[in-house]
Amino acid sequence: MATAETTNPRPDPAVFADAAPRRRRPSSRPPWMEETPVWLTVLKSVVLAVIVLMMLLPFLHVFAVSFSSYKDVLGGGLILFPRSPTLAAYEAIFNGGIVVRALQVSIGLTLFGTLAQMIFTTTMAWGLSRPGVPGSRALLFVVLGALLIAPGIIPSYLLIKELGLLNNYAALIVPGLISSFNLVIVRQFFMNLPQELIDSARIDGASEWRVFWNIALPLSKAVLAVVALFYAVAIWNSFFNAILYLQDSTKWPIQLVLRQYVLQGSDLANAADTASNQPLPPAKTLQMAIVAVATVPILIVYPFLQKYFTRGVLTGAIKG
């Protein structure tokens, strides 16, 4: 198994085209470390290559099928590159209305929801990050206690029902306005801002709001970006609240439409439409096109997420 030894694996160059170093750098192998035996290097490279392929190939396959023509799909087998690529499936689902509407719903929810979440999270985090506020310790326990005790499905549902929010998009945003976890991360960051800067702004007569808006927020862009992305990804992916609170299927966001047409196999003729009289593309390609459009937004924001969490914005804050 894996050991504390270190090695310079030479993985399959096709897979690691991006990751492979362009020029040889001086080895960062610590001087005390023995050379790794060849068999171990090979073993590690193979294991890692298999893991990476297991993560990447399914995506490649999904995208390839979504661009495939009838002939490619009928041929079956391993499709990683469509032989005669076509946009027919995408044209069909984008003409069909249902997927387009679901995408609009999901985009709208994600934008408004993330904005509302950021407002509630940053203001409370700022309040709780200020030193010497009487009662702020007790208030912090209100936040942390929420991590330990969850209200449960049934009472949460009854609350939304009592508030008259069933079948209302607010029911998908309001119950998740603050994540205690994200709030703690932002608060930790605010606490570490240079106090002298804040004090001098106060002496110049800046109000609490001005300090927050003109000093704290601009200095915290990195952590705010990563928290906003986490919120946005969660709303884009949210499924449970939608199934719980939206009975009206015409209001469904993309994740529920995806389930209906891909997992439950509802007739795609309802979701897809070809403007002309051409026959509908094969069901498989339509389904994979829906999977692809639900995945692409995540793939787009992923590099940004990646950039921040490898820098340790999050792990640093968690430690605090």
Next chain:
Amino acid sequence: MNRAVYLFILPGFLWYVVFHYLPILGNVIAFKDYSIFIGIRESPWVGLQNFRDILTDPAFEVALRNTLIIEGLQLLFAFPAPLALALLLNSLINERVKRGIQSVVYLPHFLSWVIVIAIWQQLFGGDGFLNQILLNRGFEPVNIMNNPDIFKPLVVLQTIWKDAGWGTIIFLAALTKIDAQLYEAAVIDGAGGWRRLINITLPGIRSVIVLLLILRLGSMLTVGFEQYFLQRGVGAEAAEVLDTFVYFRGVVNGDWSFAAAVGLVRAIFGAVMIFAANWLAKRFFDEGIF
């Protein structure tokens, strides 16, 4: 003192009270015969009747058993998987290769369960990629995605595929905290790679492992919702877990009080488990979270 600070806290505080702590009080319906038409206040008290009903409910027994078996499999396989992967990644010297692999293995964590299961369905489902290959070569198709006998290991595999990479983050952070001089000293004393793993690396991240185990035991009866809900077609006998049980009994069948009672038992059990695990960890490892 700056009063304005309280204005910053107020909206969030009110949100916590209304949307987090108020529903917790709503659990009183577990002690009532709640009817949605007459409301929480007017519904009659029934004492512990709902809790007695739990004990004799055969469907609850199935859901509890499934939950415990899946949690056991998760602890055995899905919990150590990120640790093993983190050790492997940590042993890479080339930073670029390491970061490249990290960015690939974190990715599935950010996809919804609907997408993950759609992808698995496409690969291993009835008319999926694997079965097409088998059919083309003249073999019998295999039933993987809709087979109650293998559902539990399957869902654990899906969990590993989705989250093992992401789980490495916390272990990798802990691994970087280990003092490199310890390794150097061990090498001088003649310790090989294996001994360094057992005697330096694992003890060095022990507190993180214990912390994660404690949290894990606290959520022992919560194995997730979506992955089971989406694959319930395989049959409730194999795929019903406590979360889906509460949802279907309460929200779908309108058996509100009974479902709330199940939810409450689970929450109390979780809290007890966290404290018990913390006590044990303090006693035997001298570690704990509070």
